[in-house]
Amino acid sequence: MTTQQTPGRRDPRLDRSRSAILSAAVELLAEGGVRQVTIEAVTARSGVARSTLYRHFPNSTELLAAAFQELIPPLRPPGSGSPRQRLLRLVLAQAEQIERAPALAALVWMATIGLSGPPGPDDGERSRLTALREHVVDTYRRPFDAVLADCLPGGADADFAASRLVGPLLFNALITRRPSDEPFCARLVDDFLATQAS
Missing domain, CATH: 1.10.357 (Tetracycline Repressor; domain 2)
Incomplete structure (x- = not known):
């Protein structure tokens, strides 16, 4: 069975995955600083696939910048x-x-x-x-x-x-x-x- 997307509505899974990624990045930044916020560490902590992470954040710098802005x-x-x-x-x-x-x-x-x-x-x-x-x-x-x-x-x-x-x-x-x-x-x-x- 396929999920149908209503035009103009955002898929709530995107919000959940972005939130999980950002939470993991913020935790890593708070715990260990800039060097701890790697793609590998964030995907491991968030449980979100690397490909999904890249849909939200095209590179680690944008992810890190978003984590800074969150904190x-x-x-x-x-x-x-x-x-x-x-x-x-x-x-x-x-x-x-x-x-x-x-x-x-x-x-x-x-x-x-x-x-x-x-x-x-x-x-x-x-x-x-x-x-x-x-x-x-x-x-x-x-x-x-x-x-x-x-x-x-x-x-x-x-x-x-x-x-x-x-x-x-x-x-x-x-x-x-x-x-x-x-x-x-x-x-x-x-x-x-x-x-x-x-």
Whole structure:
């Protein structure tokens, strides 16, 4: 007996298989980092066939990017307001994400600035990390880049500026266990803007 698909309706098996694949990838990412999220590991954990996985995710980089987005949703653009207001909203949103998943947020930012994985990966791993870095930059860094463009003098290093804002949030979450609350974030933004003005 064949199953007939009603036009315009999605097969629920596709949703179930995608959910199983993504859950397995998220678990592997949380447990062991980027290197653990392989096609073999995900298919073994999810119980979904490799061919089905490739229907949802054409390659391991897209699978890994989807797992990152599941764990740490992308930051929303901060909307309107002064550069300070926009930057503060963005830093507060980043602090909240880091609070929820500090190690993964650190991993995302390391991928953004090109520090993922130990030195000397093979060519396949290097291209995978490069593709992931490009995805992370597009997804997680663009909101910062847009706001920093209004705060930085021409020719300033946006990577360094972003790390000066996000670095203390990661340090609080991973090392000091101090909260990155609104007063802390406001001070961080004000100190940052004061150095840009001088």
